[in-house]
Amino acid sequence: MGVPSRFAIEYPQRALQLIDLLEKSARESELLGSFGLLAAAAVLTIPFERMKSSHFMHDETRDIDLVKSLKALTKAKFLKAPFWQGEPDTGAWRQSRVTNAVDDVGGWCDAEGRHSLSKEANIIHTRKADKVLRVLRNALAPGNIIYLDKSEQEIAGNRVVYMAFLSRYEEIEQERELAETYRVVVTTEEAFLHFVRSWAHWVGGIALDRRVAETA
Template sequence: MGNPTHFSLEVPKRAHQLLRDLYEQLSDSEGTRLPLKATFLLSVSMPIVILPIERILNYKRKPADVHMNDAILNGRLADAVDRAIDLHAKVHTAKFFTGSWQYATLEKGSGFPNLAAVGLPENIATHLDSPQALEDARNLSANRFCKILRNALAHGGVLYLDQHGRSCSGAPVRRFAFVSTDSPKKPTKLYFLRIKMVDYRAFLQRWVDWLNEEAMEEILAEDLGLEAPDAEAVTISEEAAEATAK
């Protein structure tokens, strides 16, 4: 593959190809072995999630900025991204959403805890265990959901968690928590999105399929060699997905 014609479409597609081809060759996070599957999944997801937001959505909404503007390359795709990552519509209506996310918030009060040192606070973890956390995630605006995920990935706001969704040093990684503030300058609240590794992998598949589907104009598809998503190929059974996450 050469230089991308449409960076925000092709690079996520290439990154996801790496995920499909290489994920099963990595070691599990057991014993003394490094948690390479978790790290690889997280690393590959950065361009998949961030690029369409940074180079399509942001330029679509701020057309005066042009220095890295992929929005002009495919108007249909840019419009679709803008509609899907809606400022007000609930994220569960978006094509890229999967219903396994959990959401919680933490007020600053006298100060935020240092999550790098203490990990996921137990009161937040307990709330994330509740059915309400699933509903709260579904009812986030698509824009808020994507901002939390984008900010966490871009600024290192990610926690590795065990199978119970807790920070536990040395335990196999089975979940992620994505953490973002409500404001970059004077934050008053932390936002938490938690998800199992297996479900995060499924979300990335859905995200890439969504981008490809919205970009399927005849000329672009021919120029870039895009193919319609193969439902049989992209469907991962729960049993198989659980096995790959271990």
């Protein structure tokens, strides 16, 4: 395989080929969650950063389609975002905040005192796509991910069903000194892999979308 002409687009295309090759083995080995994380660390983190106009390798003329696509995600709700390939499992996704210590999942609370994983604390349906993606990306980079079982507990040895992605809520150092709160996104292994596939398809198809638009 040759050197890509547009790395931010061709890289997820190649990663998608690898996902197709390896997914069956991951399922048979009951490693679907870890497989999804492995793929996401590459498919989400690298293209997401390369699509930004602030990236030092950004070419304003060449990459205008990438920037426009990324900006579109600031207007679309996550569960209705243009990158989905087929309808997402909306019931499998949750977002909330954790305003207390993160080392005890059972004791997680949001700002109103509700358990962070409760139905009442879930705000995923109101969140814009770029905000949810930022939580996922920020969690992947330092490994702020917790595996949870079917009861949404972190019990060693139990079968993984959910994954929790944690991102610091405070934006500046002064805020971090005053409090330690997190944004948390939780989803299932299956729903997360569906997202990873969808994202890779969407980013990989941006150049094709542009060519179609130019000939219309």
